[in-house]
Amino acid sequence: MTILETENLTKKYGNLVAVDDVELSVSAGEIRSIIGPNGAGKSTLFDLITGMQPPTDGRIRFDGTDITGMASHKIAQRGMSRSFQITDVFGGLTALENIQVAAQVDDSRRSSMLRDADGLSEVHGKAMDVLADIGLDDRAHQRASDFAYGDRRKLEIGLAVANDPKLLLLDEPTAGMGSEDTNSTMQMVQRLAADRDFTVLLIEHDLEIVMNVSDRITVLQDGGVIAEGPPEAIQDDETVQEAYLGGVFS
Ligand SMILES: Nc1ncnc2c1ncn2[C@@H]1O[C@H](COP(=O)(O)OP(=O)(O)OP(=O)(O)O)[C@@H](O)[C@H]1O
Ligand SMILES: [Mg+2]
Structure with a gap:
């Protein structure tokens, strides 16, 4: 079952296309990571999905309902949660x-x-x-x-x-943590998702973590999806390696 789906999802800030025609399909129960260089549009994508920002174009379906343009608290009531400070x-x-x-x-x-x-x-x-x-x-x-x-x-x-929640969005949950806290936090997220039966969308810069916890990975660059697949496929993807100027996966 697909819990989250976006279609032509686009966000422009003036001339800047922060999210560019993104087609996302996330299965219920998945841990899906969104990775990409700084400014790739990861957080903006979360803002669109959670209803914090209206998209310029495109649609979002969550748990069988078109939530495009819905207020963020209404989306939250439907079972979408984002970690907050x-x-x-x-x-x-x-x-x-x-x-x-x-x-x-x-x-x-x-x-x-x-x-x-x-x-x-x-x-x-x-x-x-x-x-x-x-x-x-x-x-x-x-x-x-x-x-x-x-x-x-x-x-x-x-x-x-x-x-x-049915879907939990985490934007760099381990930012600023040491490696011990980072590992225990990610193990906790995996355990919570399994025990409480929710889907996770994770933005994370630490690629070792991403490779460990993700079922699938979506790679963004300049707002657009340049690759998507299971960790092994992403690790071997030349386009992804170029986007990261080589070296990060080696
Ligand atoms: N409210 C806004 N107004 C104008 N431009 C914005 C706004 N929010 C984001 N942007 C721009 O959109 C692009 C994508 O930003 P975003 O924060 O989504 O990237 P990111 O992938 O989350 O980056 P990081 O890894 O640094 O967190 C950037 O060029 C950013 O400057
Ligand atoms: Mg961000």
Whole structure:
């Protein structure tokens, strides 16, 4: 089953074509990486898919529905989640409070459930499950602002999965992390995706990670797709090697 599909997807900023006629087809359950040089259009592609920016042209289908032009919170309600920075907004809340807020965001059914004790304890239970899944349950009552950088980024991923997404978009989730945090974070993402049964779109600069975790890889350059396939095929693709000025895969 195809969970996400784009057709002729294009975003222009004046004369600059940031996303150029992108045709993407992502199967449910896949971990799909989007790679490409700086400025290739990766983050802009995410902005279009999540409804943060309207496309100049083209269509987006998500989980059987045409979501082109839909408001981002409506798309989120349909089960698309993007990791977001908690550092500013939720720093004063505990890890548990953060996850509880995220579990209710944009979900009218759950926020009405919050009015009674059963609803509250269900949200609490779900939030504790998420914290256990991201390995932070022993620090549920610690303030997010007191967490080390790597743990804060894990909590951000926890926020993004708290609302049971069908598709999770991660834009450089390990940026700024050391190799230990990077590895444990990516293992966590793989485990979450399998256990909670969601699809992942991953933007990641570390090609070793990309080769390890991806089912398929889409390579962008100057806004357009220059290659797509399983890791082995991408690794051997001459066009891709040229795009990276050679050497990165060797
Ligand atoms: N809001 C905007 N207004 C004008 N130009 C933009 C805007 N957002 C992005 N761009 C341009 O679109 C192109 C693609 O940018 P984008 O951020 O999507 O690239 P990227 O692949 O995510 O790069 P990086 O690896 O550096 O994060 C760049 O040339 C960028 O300068
Ligand atoms: Mg980017």
